[in-house]
Amino acid sequence: MKKLRHLCCILISCLLLGGLPFGAAAGENGFDLVPFMPEEEARIRKNCDKDVRLTDVPAAAYMSSFAVREDGWFAIDFMGKQVDVFNEDGEFQYGITFSQNPIRVDWDGDNVLIARIRGAFVATVNSQGKVEKIMDIRYGNGDPYWRILEKYEKEVNGTTYRFNHSIERLERRRVLTQIDQFVRIEPDGTETVLVDVSSKMAPFMKHLWIICPILFVLGAIIAIFRAIDEWRTGQEKTNT
Structure with missing residues (x-):
């Protein structure tokens, strides 16, 4: 009986604190996440299921955000319209397309985490293009983790990854638009361009x-x- 009361107390505490089991999983992604009410989750999931699609065609647009997994795989958001996934050598694996934007990208284990700025929620998408989880960001656009996702240079396991410009004048000024290259910089300073979409852009766009x-x-x-x-x-x- 005491064990039963103890278990009930734990469950009630979890509910009052906004769903600790979800918060524990969300902590890996950096956001403070909480579950939606069932009706709201069903509505958002329905929209996401209709909107999210898998593609085998790499994006041809400027880059907006990126995230690198522990094993070196990385995902790049192309102007809030498509997220492409690459292996550690920069080889395209698959893309995820959607119409809602803007977004920021992250990882949730092996799944891509798409953080919607408009509406302030996240959806995790697996390699088959299926939406697995939908969670609300407790503090909305005020969550400090947004600043981490928006960084144009990040370090993972001692290796630096950053956005770059093919146009030297833009790179010198570190302009935050028209980003068309993604590079990896080894600890010894060796720099490798992993993704370059400059040749895909129309001349007037450049x-x-x-x-x-x-x-x-x-x-x-x-x-x-x-x-x-x-x-x-x-x-x-x-x-x-």
């Missing part, structure tokens, strides 16, 4: 970093001339 400022300046100049012209027209009407 030069957006300079095209956009030029268009902005031209737009500003046109707006100024229009304002001056309107002011002159107003002055002429006033004088007449």
Whole structure:
């Protein structure tokens, strides 16, 4: 009887604390995770099951976030539209596509963990493209682990992994957009480009970093001339 009461106390405590069994598993991923209410989980899972798809075609887009597993396998998020998984040599294994974005990527054991920024929840997807777990992030977008996932350089088992730019000027300035390379740096300084999508990008996309400022300046100049012209027209009407 005492054992039964003790077990009941443990179960009640777990419920009051927001589900400790889930929190223990979630701690491996860094987020403070809690389960959804059954109805909410069913709704989100239904949407995820319809949205998440497996693909054997590597992404052709700029990179947004990455995560490296202990064995050297890594996953890269390409602009919140597709997550590709590679082995330690940078060989493409499979991709996971979805329409909802933006996201950040991590690992949950051998499964890819997709953290949705909009809605602040995570979904773990296995290598067959099946959604296995869906969990709520207790503190939403205020969880400090987001900052870890958003880092562009990370160290795993003494080896450094980082994003890179094929355009030298962007790399020197460490611009946080148009990232098209993923590199591994060994402890002795040897650098290897594991993934490079620069050749897949359209020429105009490669030069957006300079095209956009030029268009902005031209737009500003046109707006100024229009304002001056309107002011002159107003002055002429006033004088007449």
